[in-house]
Amino acid sequence: MRFYAICVYLFLYIPIGVIALFSFNAGRHASQLQGFSTKWYGKALSNPFVMDALETSLTVAFCSALFASVFGTMAAVALQGIRGPVRVAFDMLIYVAVMIPGIVIGIATLIGLVTVFDQLNPLIAAIWPEGFNPPKLRMGIGSLIAAHTMFLMALVVIIVRARLAGMDRALTEASSDLYATPMGTFRQVTLPMIFPAILAGFLLSFTFSFDDFIIAFFVAGSETTLPIYVFSSIRRGVTPEINAIGTMVMGVSLLLLISAQLLLQRGGRKSR
Amino acid sequence: MAIEAYTEVTLPADRKVVAELRGVSKSFGDVLAASDLNLSIGEGEFLSFLGPSGCGKTTALRMLAGFEAPSEGQVLLDGDVVNDLDAHNRPVNMVFQQYALFPHMTVTQNIGYGLRQVRPRIPKPQIAERVSRALEVVRLGGFDDRKIWEMSGGQQQRVALARAIINEPKLLLLDEPMAALDRKLRKEMQIELQDLQRQLGITFVLVTHDQEEALSMSDRICIMRDGRIVQIGSPQELYDRPNSRYVADFVGTSNFFDGTLQGSPEGLSTVLLDNGMQVQGMAGDGLVDHQDVCISVRPEQMKLSHQGDGVEVKVHNRIFLGEHTEYLVSHQTLGDFLVLAPRQADLTEGAFAVGDTATVSWEATAALILDRN
Numbered sequence: 001m002r003f004y005a006i007c008v009y010l011f012l013y014i015p016i017g018v019i020a021l022f023s024f025n026a027g028r029h030a031s032q033l034q035g036f037s038t039k040w041y042g043k044a045l046s047n048p049f050v051m052d053a054l055e056t057s058l059t060v061a062f063c064s065a066l067f068a069s070v071f072g073t074m075a076a077v078a079l080q081g082i083r084g085p086v087r088v089a090f091d092m093l094i095y096v097a098v099m100i101p102g103i104v105i106g107i108a109t110l111i112g113l114v115t116v117f118d119q120l121n122p123l124i125a126a127i128w129p130e131g132f133n134p135p136k137l138r139m140g141i142g143s144l145i146a147a148h149t150m151f152l153m154a155l156v157v158i159i160v161r162a163r164l165a166g167m168d169r170a171l172t173e174a175s176s177d178l179y180a181t182p183m184g185t186f187r188q189v190t191l192p193m194i195f196p197a198i199l200a201g202f203l204l205s206f207t208f209s210f211d212d213f214i215i216a217f218f219v220a221g222s223e224t225t226l227p228i229y230v231f232s233s234i235r236r237g238v239t240p241e242i243n244a245i246g247t248m249v250m251g252v253s254l255l256l257l258i259s260a261q262l263l264l265q266r267g268g269r270k271s272r
Numbered sequence: 273m274a275i276e277a278y279t280e281v282t283l284p285a286d287r288k289v290v291a292e293l294r295g296v297s298k299s300f301g302d303v304l305a306a307s308d309l310n311l312s313i314g315e316g317e318f319l320s321f322l323g324p325s326g327c328g329k330t331t332a333l334r335m336l337a338g339f340e341a342p343s344e345g346q347v348l349l350d351g352d353v354v355n356d357l358d359a360h361n362r363p364v365n366m367v368f369q370q371y372a373l374f375p376h377m378t379v380t381q382n383i384g385y386g387l388r389q390v391r392p393r394i395p396k397p398q399i400a401e402r403v404s405r406a407l408e409v410v411r412l413g414g415f416d417d418r419k420i421w422e423m424s425g426g427q428q429q430r431v432a433l434a435r436a437i438i439n440e441p442k443l444l445l446l447d448e449p450m451a452a453l454d455r456k457l458r459k460e461m462q463i464e465l466q467d468l469q470r471q472l473g474i475t476f477v478l479v480t481h482d483q484e485e486a487l488s489m490s491d492r493i494c495i496m497r498d499g500r501i502v503q504i505g506s507p508q509e510l511y512d513r514p515n516s517r518y519v520a521d522f523v524g525t526s527n528f529f530d531g532t533l534q535g536s537p538e539g540l541s542t543v544l545l546d547n548g549m550q551v552q553g554m555a556g557d558g559l560v561d562h563q564d565v566c567i568s569v570r571p572e573q574m575k576l577s578h579q580g581d582g583v584e585v586k587v588h589n590r591i592f593l594g595e596h597t598e599y600l601v602s603h604q605t606l607g608d609f610l611v612l613a614p615r616q617a618d619l620t621e622g623a624f625a626v627g628d629t630a631t632v633s634w635e636a637t638a639a640l641i642l643d644r645n
C-alpha cells in the first residue's frame with residue numbers, strides 16, 4: 001500500500017520537480033544539466049512579452065478575486081438568512097458551478113458573451129451621438145474578469161458559507177439584543193468573524209484566476225495572460241526560460257494556497 | 273431603594289408592571305412551543321420560569337427579548353405592545369445560555385458593546401468609566417484587556433452579566449445562566465446574582481430547569497408544562513399549595529396516593545383511595561365530586577412511630593442525612609413511599625432499622641387533594 005502511494009506521489013511530483021530543477025540549469029538544453037544558474041529568471045523577467053502577460057494576469061486575478069470575494073460574501077450572507085427549497089436549489093447550483101469543467105465554462109461564456117455583444121453593439125451604435133466613434137464591446141480583459149468572477153464566486157460562497165455555518169447564531173442575536181442594527185451587527189460581529197474566510201477565498205480565487213488557462217483561452221480575445229503566453233511559447237519548444245516562469249508561478253501559487261489554508265484554520269479555531 | 277420580597281400569587285395593585293404577556297402563543301410549524309401565556313412582571317421582581325427541558329421556557333424568554341414574534345397574543349413592555357418591535361429596539365437585555373460573548377473583542381470591548389450602539393453617541397471617556405464600574409460590580413476589576421478565551425467559565429459568565437447590566441435594562445433575561453458551571457460555582461453565582469439584583473433593582477427573569485435554583489432565588493416562579501403556565505406563585509406557595517400533582521412533584525418531593533373524591537370539595541374532604549382506605553385531606557380549587565384525584569403528603573409531614581394510629585408499613589431502606597433520616601417504607605397496598613424523620617424524632621422515639629415494622633401517620637391538613645395530572 002505504502003509502495004503504491006509513493007509511486008503515485010512520484011508520478012505526480014517528478015515532472016514538477018524536473019521543471020524546477022531545469023529552471024536553474026546553466027545550459028540551454030532541456031536534456032542535460034550543466035551547472036547552477038539563475039540567468040533564466042533574469043531573462044524571463046526582462047522579456048517585455050512576459051512582463052506584459054504577467055501584468056494582464058495580475059490585473060485579471062486581482063479584479064476577479066476582488067469581485068468574487070465581495071459578491072460571493074454577499075451571496076453567502078444572504079443565503080444564510082433563507083431556508084427551505086430556495087436554499088437547497090441555490091446550494092446545488094453553487095456546487096454544480098464549482099464542478100463544471102473549465103472548458104464548458106469557457107465555451108459557454110464565450111458563446112454567451114459573443115451573443116450578447118452582437119445584440120448590444122448595434123444598439124450602442126444607434127444611440128451614440130453622430131460624429132463620434134461608438135465603443136464596441138468585444139472579448140478582452142473585461143470578459144476575462146467577468147468569466148473568472150462568475151466561477152470564482154461559487155468558490156467564495158462555499159468557503160464563506162462554511163464559516164458562517166460554524167458561527168454561533170447567538171452571537172448575532174446578542175449583538176441585536178445589545179441594540180446594534182442589522183447593519184451594525186454585520187459590520188461589528190459578522191464581518192470580523194468571517195473575514196479570515198473572505199481573505200482565504202480571495203487568495204484562492206486569485207490563485208485559480210492566475211493559473212487558469214482553459215477559460216482564459218476562450219474568452220481572452222486578443223489579450224495574453226501568462227498561462228496563454230507559456231502555452232504559445234511551448235509550441236516553439238520548452239526553453240529554460242519557460243521553466244523559470246513556470247517555477248515562479250508555482251511558487252507564488254503555493255504560497256497563496258498555504259496562506260489561505262492557514263487563515264481558514266486560524267479563523268476556525270478562534271470562533272470556538 | 274428597598275426591594276421587598278414577593279409573597280402574593282398576583283402582583284400587588286400598587287406594583288408597577290414593566291412587562292406583560294397577554295394570551296401569548298407561539299408555534300413552530302406543528303409544534304406549539306408556548307400556549308396562552310398570561311403574566312405580569314413587576315418592577316424589581318425576580319421571576320423564574322421553571323419546567324423540564326422542552327416545555328417552552330426559552331421560547332417565552334425569546335418573545336420578551338424580541339427574537340421570536342408571538343403567533344398570537346400580545347407582549348407588552350411598559351404598557352406598550354411591542355410585538356413588532358425588533359430586538360435591537362427593546363430596552364431589554366439577555367444573558368445567553370452559552371454567554372455568546374464576542375470572541376474577537378476584549379472583555380472591555382464586549383462590555384461596552386451596548387453603550388457603543390447608542391445614538392447620539394456616548395462620549396468615549398464616559399463609556400470607559402461605566403465599563404470599569406460594571407467590571408467592579410461583577411468583581412472582574414483588572415481583567416479589562418483580557419481576551420474572552422483566556423477567561424474561565426465563571427469569569428465569562430460575569431462578563432456576560434456585566435455586558436447586559438451596564439445598559440440598565442428594564443428587564444434582564446437569563447436563559448439557564450448557571451447550567452454550564454460546576455456545582456460549587458453555581459451556588460456562588462446564585463448568591464451573587466441575587467445580591468446583584470437587590471443592589472441594582474433591575475427586574476430579573478430567569479429560565480431554569482433546576483427547582484433548587486428557582487426556589488432559592490426567585491420572588492415568584494412560573495411553573496411551565498408543555499408550553500403552558502400551570503401555576504404562578506412564591507416558592508413557599510408553590511411548595512405548600514401546589515395546584516396539581518405536576519407542581520407538587522416538580523417543586524420539592526412528595527408522596528402521592530390515587531383515589532376518588534367523596535362529596536363536595538370544601539376544606540377538609542374525604543378521599544376514597546384506590547386500595548379502599550378512606551382518608552381526609554385539604555381540597556384544592558376546581559375539584560368536583562367523584563373526581564379522580566390524588567392526595568399528596570410531603571415526606572417531612574409524615575410521622576413514623578413504633579405503634580399507634582396510622583398505616584402499617586415495613587422499613588425498606590434508611591438513609592442518614594445528618595439533620596434528617598430518610599426512610600423508604602412500603603405498605604401492602606399503598607406501595608413504597610418516603611418518610612423524612614427529623615434527627616430529634618430518631619433520638620426521642622428511637623431510630624428504625626431496615627426490616628422493622630412501623631406505623632406512618634400524618635395530619636389531615638398536611639394531605640393535599642390534587643388533580644391527578
Ligand SMILES: Nc1ncnc2c1ncn2[C@@H]1O[C@H](COP(=O)(O)OP(=O)(O)O)[C@@H](O)[C@H]1O
Nearest residue numbers: 300303304305324325326327328329330331332
Ligand atoms: N426555532 C424553533 N424551531 C422549531 N421548534 C422549536 C424552535 N425553538 C423551540 N422549538 C420547540 O419548541 C419547544 C419548546 O422549546 P424551548 O422553548 O427551547 O424549551 P425549553 O427552553 O423549556 O427547554 C420544543 O419542543 C422545541 O423543540
Ligand SMILES: [Mg+2]
Nearest residue numbers: 326329330331
Ligand atoms: Mg431552553
